[in-house]
Structure formats: structure tokens, C-alpha cells
Amino acid sequence: MFGPLVVGSIGLDTIESRGQVRTEVLGGSAAYFAAAASFLGPVSVVAVVGDDFPDSHRDYLHKLGANLDGVAGATGRTFRWHGRYSDDLNKRTTLDTQLNVFAGFSPEIPPAYRQARLVFLGNIDPHLQLRVLDQIENAAMVGMDTMNFWITGSRPALLQVLKRIDFLLLNDEEARMLSGEHNLVRAAHGIHKMGAKGVIIKRGDAGALLFHGDHTFAAPAMPLSDVVDPTGAGDSFAGGFMGFLGRIFMGGAIDGMAVRRAMICGSTMASFCCEDFSLDRFRTLTSDEIEERFLRFRHLTHFDELRL
Amino acid sequence: MFGPLVVGSIGLDTIESRGQVRTEVLGGSAAYFAAAASFLGPVSVVAVVGDDFPDSHRDYLHKLGANLDGVAGATGRTFRWHGRYSDDLNKRTTLDTQLNVFAGFSPEIPPAYRQARLVFLGNIDPHLQLRVLDQIENAAMVGMDTMNFWITGSRPALLQVLKRIDFLLLNDEEARMLSGEHNLVRAAHGIHKMGAKGVIIKRGDAGALLFHGDHTFAAPAMPLSDVVDPTGAGDSFAGGFMGFLGRIFMGGAIDGMAVRRAMICGSTMASFCCEDFSLDRFRTLTSDEIEERFLRFRHLTHFDELRL
Numbered sequence: 154m155f156g157p158l159v160v161g162s163i164g165l166d167t168i169e170s171r172g173q174v175r176t177e178v179l180g181g182s183a184a185y186f187a188a189a190a191s192f193l194g195p196v197s198v199v200a201v202v203g204d205d206f207p208d209s210h211r212d213y214l215h216k217l218g219a220n221l222d223g224v225a226g227a228t229g230r231t232f233r234w235h236g237r238y239s240d241d242l243n244k245r246t247t248l249d250t251q252l253n254v255f256a257g258f259s260p261e262i263p264p265a266y267r268q269a270r271l272v273f274l275g276n277i278d279p280h281l282q283l284r285v286l287d288q289i290e291n292a293a294m295v296g297m298d299t300m301n302f303w304i305t306g307s308r309p310a311l312l313q314v315l316k317r318i319d320f321l322l323l324n325d326e327e328a329r330m331l332s333g334e335h336n337l338v339r340a341a342h343g344i345h346k347m348g349a350k351g352v353i354i355k356r357g358d359a360g361a362l363l364f365h366g367d368h369t370f371a372a373p374a375m376p377l378s379d380v381v382d383p384t385g386a387g388d389s390f391a392g393g394f395m396g397f398l399g400r401i402f403m404g405g406a407i408d409g410m411a412v413r414r415a416m417i418c419g420s421t422m423a424s425f426c427c428e429d430f431s432l433d434r435f436r437t438l439t440s441d442e443i444e445e446r447f448l449r450f451r452h453l454t455h456f457d458e459l460r461l
Numbered sequence: 462m463f464g465p466l467v468v469g470s471i472g473l474d475t476i477e478s479r480g481q482v483r484t485e486v487l488g489g490s491a492a493y494f495a496a497a498a499s500f501l502g503p504v505s506v507v508a509v510v511g512d513d514f515p516d517s518h519r520d521y522l523h524k525l526g527a528n529l530d531g532v533a534g535a536t537g538r539t540f541r542w543h544g545r546y547s548d549d550l551n552k553r554t555t556l557d558t559q560l561n562v563f564a565g566f567s568p569e570i571p572p573a574y575r576q577a578r579l580v581f582l583g584n585i586d587p588h589l590q591l592r593v594l595d596q597i598e599n600a601a602m603v604g605m606d607t608m609n610f611w612i613t614g615s616r617p618a619l620l621q622v623l624k625r626i627d628f629l630l631l632n633d634e635e636a637r638m639l640s641g642e643h644n645l646v647r648a649a650h651g652i653h654k655m656g657a658k659g660v661i662i663k664r665g666d667a668g669a670l671l672f673h674g675d676h677t678f679a680a681p682a683m684p685l686s687d688v689v690d691p692t693g694a695g696d697s698f699a700g701g702f703m704g705f706l707g708r709i710f711m712g713g714a715i716d717g718m719a720v721r722r723a724m725i726c727g728s729t730m731a732s733f734c735c736e737d738f739s740l741d742r743f744r745t746l747t748s749d750e751i752e753e754r755f756l757r758f759r760h761l762t763h764f765d766e767l768r769l
Binding site: 192193240241242335336337338339342356358359360362368369370371373376377378379380410413414416417418440443444447450451452453454455456457458459460461 | 500501548549550643644645646647650664666667668670676677678679681684685686687688718721722724725726748751752755758759760761762763764765766767768769
């Protein structure tokens with residue numbers, strides 16, 4: 154078994170945050186996902202990089218434990234993104250996006266990956282997400298991400314994907330846009346009707362809400378005194394979420410309590426992600442620190458029985 | 462014993478929300494506080510109303526169990542507020558405020574109230590809050606609310622009040638303005654240094670954060686599919702919070718777990734408040750419904766032990 158399989162982007166990010174700049178650092182949804190998931194167990198990656206992609210980045214992800222057999226090397230430049238955060242980190246402005254080799258990305262799932270039981274479709278063209286699903290033979294649980302660009306621009310394909318997945322992860326504005334409902338409870342119910350059994354609405358420092366069948370679960374965000382760079386927090390959440398499910402998956406059904414614990418694991422990895430630029434916090438992160446933050450989440454939300 | 466004592470406003474609100482208008486309905490911070498707290502136990506009110514204040518409103522609060530001996534009747538018109546919510550309820554515009562008899566409000570605490578052990582200073586001029594504290598003889602726990610208007614306009618007096626209270630309840634923007642810190646953890650720490658031992662940051666549908674000494678607690682907001690009118694939700698939170706503490710207060714110290722449970726009780730009463738205009742949801746609310754919502758909060762936040 155090789156834990157969750159993620160299909161998404163790997164790129165070089167230039168990030169301006171809190172008066173500092175990091176130039177062409179490791180980024181991309183699949184990179185963040187894989188790094189976060191690697192702390193929970195094996196993870197496999199399907200992505201594409203150009204011939205300028207530094208070996209050091211590949212070595213780093215490999216050293217974390219990610220299986221990179223599905224990361225294709227293409228002739229040309231690697232995907233690049235350049236973004237800037239406002240001083241209060243509330244607003245992100247994209248200054249430049251260069252798709253480069255990612256423009257021709259057509260995910261080929263290596264034969265060894267096609268038996269993956271847990272699959273995460275990163276934020277890519279829904280047509281490509283469908284293409285991935287067509288190659289997967291035995292998935293027990295499929296999660297996916299999407300964004301406004303696909304919700305407005307590729308809605309029919311996106312609706313097709315939604316019929317074939319278990320969990321949709323998206324932020325509140327995306328949930329509103331997809332469902333046409335401002336109220337998040339109604340938005341989640343609308344998305345349920347589109348096919349997703351579980352809807353996870355990520356709300357940044359307001360935490361994440363899980364609407365799973367009739368159950369609702371609220372995972373807080375860990376209040377942090379020093380947020381350095383929120384880039385990749387959502388992908389790290391997804392990596393922690395799917396990585397945790399991969400860790401406990403024994404071949405049967407995934408129960409509701411496991412999904413709640415996976416939400417907290419996702420929130421944990423997202424909180425670490427924000428503490429440094431790029432994937433740098435994961436370079437020094439230890440199992441003990443993760444355990445300690447689990448305990449902090451427990452403490453953050455715990456209250457005794459309450460009766461009138 | 463008479464539970465918490467609240468000093469604040471009682472007024473007549475005109476509210477435009479979700480395409481409906483309610484004209485000159487019962488409102489004001491002390492009214493919402495008292496209604497919410499009344500479900501937990503006794504509550505006493507100090508406020509002022511004009512000679513046009515309908516007996517029916519007074520009777521309603523009295524019937525809920527609020528002691529209104531401290532509600533002075535003044536010659537003139539009652540305080541009025543007129544507000545309008547945006548379609549998505551995210552934005553509130555004040556169309557009109559008439560202080561009327563509230564302009565001359567100088568809270569006189571009836572002798573019987575001066576022994577109150579739990580006191581809540583509603584969102585009024587900090588000079589008046591100080592005046593209240595000067596009349597209180599034996600408080601075990603004092604909570605207070607404030608707003609941007611006083612933070613910028615009456616800062617020195619506000620800082621004096623902060624030195625004399627236990628819990629400050631305010632929203633995130635107010636916490637940022639008061640502390641000069643955008644990050645909420647730093648904002649709360651800054652406010653701790655001003656004297657408030659507990660800082661409760663209310664974030665609307667993102668829930669409330671408690672920073673209490675070294676402890677942090679996150680209370681989610683109950684996801685509601687039908688928010689009708691958010692007016693008074695913060696005051697209802699305060700009423701549920703203080704009412705719960707009043708209910709369990711036995712004369713000793715109030716421990717951290719009790720404060721957490723009080724936060725959930727506050728969130729419960731705030732969630733009911735939003736379900737109808739004005740204080741109308743409290744007209745039909747039952748103890749069974751409150752108990753059931755406590756259980757829903759438990760379910761909303763519960764997860765098993767989590768280990769790597």
C-alpha cells in the first residue's frame with residue numbers, strides 16, 4: 154500500500170509576505186499535499202515539472218517519503234506563481250502566473266498507482282480530474298479541490314467530477330459560487346445534491362466545517378501568534394486529512410469519527426504550514442510537535458458535559 | 462441572590478433584513494442580555510426608557526424573569542436605532558440613531574443590586590461604566606462590552622475600566638483597534654496587559670475565541686440554515702455566558718472549565734437570537750430546545766483521542 158495518491162501542481166513560487174520576499178521557492182498544490190501527508194505515512198504524487206526544476210526540491214520531497222515516480226519531467230520551464238499578501242495577510246494578489254509545462258499536463262497514472270484506495274484530485278482542470286478518475290481502478294475514497302476559475306469556466310465537467318467523488322474541499326467563497334447559496338449550510342446541502350457525500354468548507358483562520366451526510370463538524374483553526382505565509386495551507390490541510398485517513402484505512406468503510414479526526418489532522422498540518430514560507434516549516438517538523446499540536450487542538454475545543 | 466446584573470441600553474429598533482422590515486421592535490444590549498440570561502436564572506437590569514416605551518415590552522421582559530427595578534422611566538422618547546443588513550447579512554448599515562432619553566443616562570444602581578456578584582457592563586460610555594463600578598460593592602466577576610466609538614473616542618476612560626474588570630467581550634475588529642495588533646492572539650495578549658484577565662473575541666458565524674490567562678478556547682458558531690436577523694447576537698452571547706456563570710456560581714473562584722461551558726452557553730443563546738427578528742425567538746424558546754442545542758454543540762465539536 155502507498156497511502157493517498159495526489160494529482161496536482163508542483164511549481165516555483167515567488168511570495169511576498171510581511172515585508173519579505175522568497176523567490177522561486179518550492180510550491181504547488183501537490184507539493185504541499187505530499188509534504189503534509191508524508192508525516193502520516195506513504196504518499197504518491199502525479200505532477201509535471203520542467204527541466205529547470207531543481208534536484209534539491211525533488212530530493213527534499215523524496216526525503217520526506219513521497220513517492221515521485223509519477224512526477225513527469227517535461228521539456229520547458231516549470232509552473233511559476235508570484236503572489237503578494239496584504240500586511241494583515243487577509244488579501245492575496247496574484248502578480249503573475251506562468252503555466253509553462255503545466256499547460257500541457259495530461260496526468261498519466263503509473264500502473265503501480267492505479268490500485269490506490271485513496272485519491273486526491275488537486276485543483277486542476279476538471280477535465281483532467283475526470284481523466285485521472287478514468288485511470289483509477291479501485292478507489293475507496295476520492296477527495297477533490299477546485300477553484301472559482303473552474304466553477305465558472307468548466308462547470309459541466311466539474312459537475313461530472315462531483316458525481317464521482319466522496320469529499321469536496323473548497324473555501325467559503327467557492328462553496329457560495331458553486332451552489333449559488335450564500336448561507337454555508339444551504340451551500341453544503343446544494344453541493345451534496347451534486348453528488349459529493351462530504352463537503353469540507355475551509356475558512357482560513359475561522360477553521361473548517363465538515364458537512365458529511367446529516368452530520369456537521371466544526372474544526373477550529375489553531376490561533377497562531379505568528380503567521381508568516383498562508384500559501385499552501387489549504388493543500389496542507391488536504392494532505393493532513395487524506396494522510397490521516399490513509400494511515401487508518403484498513404479496507405473497510407471510513408466512519409464519521411475517523412473523518413472528524415482527519416479534519417483535526419488537516420487543521421494541524423495547515424497550522425504548521427503557515428508558520429514559515431513555502432514548505433519550510435515541514436523541513437524541521439517532528440512527530441513530537443505534531444502530537445503536541447493534536448493535544449493543543451483537544452484543549453482548544455474541549456468542554457465538559459453541559460446541562461441546564 | 463439575583464444572578465448577573467446588566468447595565469446597558471433598552472431601545473426600539475427598526476430592522477431591515479432579508480427583504481423584511483420590523484418597525485420599533487424591542488431592542489438594546491440590556492434587553493437582549495436579560496432575555497438570554499433569563500433562561501439560565503435570575504437577572505437584573507439597569508437601563509433607562511422613555512415615557513413612550515410600551516408596557517408590553519416591559520411585561521415581556523418581566524415575564525421572562527428579569528428584575529426590572531433598575532429600569533428608570535424618564536420623560537421623553539426611548540432610544541431608537543434603525544439598521545439595515547445586506548442581502549448576505551455580512552454588512553450592517555446604521556440608518557439612524559436617536560439617543561433620546563439615553564443621552565442623559567446616568568446609571569443609578571438600586572441599593573438591592575449593589576451586592577451583585579456578577580456584573581455586566583453593556584456597551585455604554587466608559588465613564589458610565591466606571592460610575593457603575595463605583596457603586597458595586599462586592600463583585601466576584603465583572604464582564605464588559607465596548608465598541609469602536611469608545612475605543613477611539615474615550616480611550617483613557619476605557620483603559621481605566623479595563624483595569625477593573627475580569628472579562629472583555631468584543632468583536633475582532635474592535636480587538637484589533639483596541640490593541641493595535643491585527644493578529645488576534647497578539648491582540649488578546651495586548652488586552653490582557655491592559656488588565657482584562659479574560660478576552661472573548663466574537664467573530665459572528667466564525668464563532669468566538671476565549672483567551673483566558675494562558676488558555677485558549679475556540680467556541681464554534683452553530684451553523685444555521687436560516688439566519689433571519691443577527692441583531693443582538695453578541696448581547697445574547699453575553700447574556701448566555703454570564704447567565705451560565707451566575708447559575709453555577711457558588712461564591713468561590715470561577716474555574717477555567719466553567720468559563721468554557723459558559724462560552725458554549727453564550728454561543729447557544731446567540732444562535733437562537735439570530736433565528737428571528739428582535740427578541741422574538743426567545744418568546745417561544747424552551748429549556749428542552751436549549752438542552753438539545755447544547756448536545757448539538759457537543760456533537761459539532763467532538764472528536765476522539767488523536768495520536769500519531
